[in-house]
Amino acid sequence: MTTDLTVPARTGPDVASIQRRTLRLLFGTQIIGGIGVTIGIAVGALLAARIAGTAVAGLAQSAAVVGGALLAVPVTRIMNGHGRRPGLAVAYLxxxxxxxxxxxxTVTRSVxxxxxxxxxxxxxTAANLQARYAAVDLAEPARRGRQLSLIVWATTIGAVAAPNFAALADEVTSGWGLxxxxxxxxxxxxxxxLAAGVLVxxxxPDPLLTARRLAAADAPVAPPAAPDVTPPPGAVVAAAPAARRGAGMRVAWQVVRGRPAARLGIAAVAVGHVVMVAVMSMTPVRLGESHDDAAVLRVVGIVLSLxxxxxYALSPLVGWLTDRFGRRAVILGGVGLLLAACAVAGTAGHHTPRLSVGLVLLGLGWSGTMVAGSTLLSESVPAAVRPSVQGFSDLTMGLAGAGAAAVSGFVMRAGYPVLTLLAAIAVVPLVALALRPVPAGVSDEPTGVSDEPAGASDKEE
Structure with a gap:
């Protein structure tokens, strides 16, 4: 059983202080990590197209998405045993x-x-995504959406500017012979x-280990039994939370399968990511069709920055709406924006300003499904298995997005409008799931959510 000796005594002010410190630190590392992720994404497809050809440009992007998805499994295991800090640091390294x-x-032109x-x-990407969950480990139920969205928003500061640094980075490193x-x-x-070093x-104290300690303290404990007496069936013992920390993807799936709200949360995150990755990853290639090499990096930088x-820029507002109007309503709003984005971008032709509008709508739709879906998922499962379920969600999201990125390169042969049409069709199952009647006794409103202590029953309330 892992113990965080730096955790202070259990008092309200101490927990609030830890949460404020955690949010500030995650905010800073998200800026740094956002620069790292986005500056690579901005030129990844172009680089792959020049080394291996346009048809496989999407495959290169999908490799990054697959990597982020698969790394969610070992990163989750590290977090289960040792907390958020080492898991995030390993992912960044x-x-x-x-x-x-x-x-x-690039130097050797090796595919x-x-x-x-x-x-x-x-x-x-895996580290940046998992950081949003660290933001809600100690969050109050009524503020989970806002605090998760704050960490999502932090990426804006670095990520919006990062694509425009691509040309500058090339200039600086050209003297190195790159x-x-x-x-x-x-x-x-x-x-x-740098981000890994700051986190380490x-x-x-580690927010996940602190949350588990508090949950274990709140959990009912069976009265001491004589050494030769077996505890009665169903009794809750202090070791139960530790046993659940080793939960893997199979246990995560079993928990999600019995919880409609968790299923909707995972579906919202995954489908929103599929549409965003498919359309966004091929937009630089689309822009490359109408701009020469001298201008394409600048134009791609502007469009991707928008x-x-x-x-990310409006994610705090999305978080507030999630807490105010409910998770399901914001998920449906995100779906509407994704459909509008596909319609605008798909009919933009080579008109760059209109394509930019479509990409802004695409980002807003992704924000709605990501923030509301992640919040709904996190509060729908017990604390003891929460990291595993969150890792399962990121694995599902990443693999789904990777499939979209891989296929998008080949679909581009039929044209960018066809790609956006197929992306819009992919949203339909999520609409059906979100519009299903809510089972009696189940609510996605923040006031109706309780933070179930570690070791509590997995039964749907």
Whole structure:
């Protein structure tokens, strides 16, 4: 059983102080990590297209998404045993190693090395995504949506500016003998290492370990039994929470399967990500069809900056709406924005301003499904299995997004409008799930949610 000796005594002010410190620290590392992730994403498809061809440009992007998804499994295991701090740090360091491999692949023009590098580069995305869950470990129920969205929003500061740094990174690294488009990944590696170092040194006490300690203290404990007496069936014992920490993906699936709210949360996150990845990853290629090499990086930087602003800039408002009007309502609002985005971008032709509007709407729709879906998922499962379920959600989201990115490169042969049409069709199942009647006794309103203590029953209330 892992123990965090830095956890203070259980008092209201201490918990509030830990939460404020955790939010400030996560806010800062999200800025750094956002720069690292986005500056690579901004040129990833272009780099892959130049080394391996346009048809497989989407596969390179999907490799990063798959890497982020698969890394959710070992990162979750680390968090289960040791807390958020080492899990986030390991994910960032793997992302840094991947960025270095992409630089080497650019120098050697090695396609296998490029794909391996992009696979590991997904570690940066895995860390940024898992950080949002660390923000709600100690959050009050009525403020979960806002505090989760605050960490999502923090990515804006670095991510919006990052695509525009691509050209600058190339200029700086050209003196090192690096080829075009390699520089942004060198900057990504440095950003990931910095984020990991800050977390290792400063994220103390660990929010997940603190939350488990508090949940264990609140859990009912069976009266002491004689040494030769077996505890009665169903009795809650102090060791139960520790046993659940080893829960893997199979246990996570079993918990989610019996909880309609958790299923909706995972579906919202996954479907929103599928639509966003499919359309966004091929937008640089679309812009490359109508702009020459001298202008394409600048135009891609502007369009993706607007898209990322849509993803993150209004997330605090999305979080407030999630707490005020409920998780399900905001998920449906996000779905409507995703459909509008596909319609605008798909009919924009080569009109860059209209395409930019479509990408902003795409980001806003993703924000709605991500914030509301993640909040709904986190509060729908017991604390003892929450990290595993959150890892399962990110695994599902990543693999679904990877499939979309892989297919998008091939769909581009039929045209960008066809890609946006298929992305819109992918939203339909989520609409059906979100509109299903809520079972009696189940609510997605913040006032109706309780933070179930570790070791509590998994039965749906």
């Amino acid at each position: 793997v992302g840094a190693a991947g960025a270095v491999l992409v630089v080497l692949a 296998p090395l490029l794909f391996l590098g992009m696979l590991l580069f997904g570690g940066g 080829p075009t488009l390699a520089g942004p990944f060198a900057f990504s590696a440095a950003a990931f290492v 040194v400063l994220l103390r 898209h990322i602003a849509g993803m």
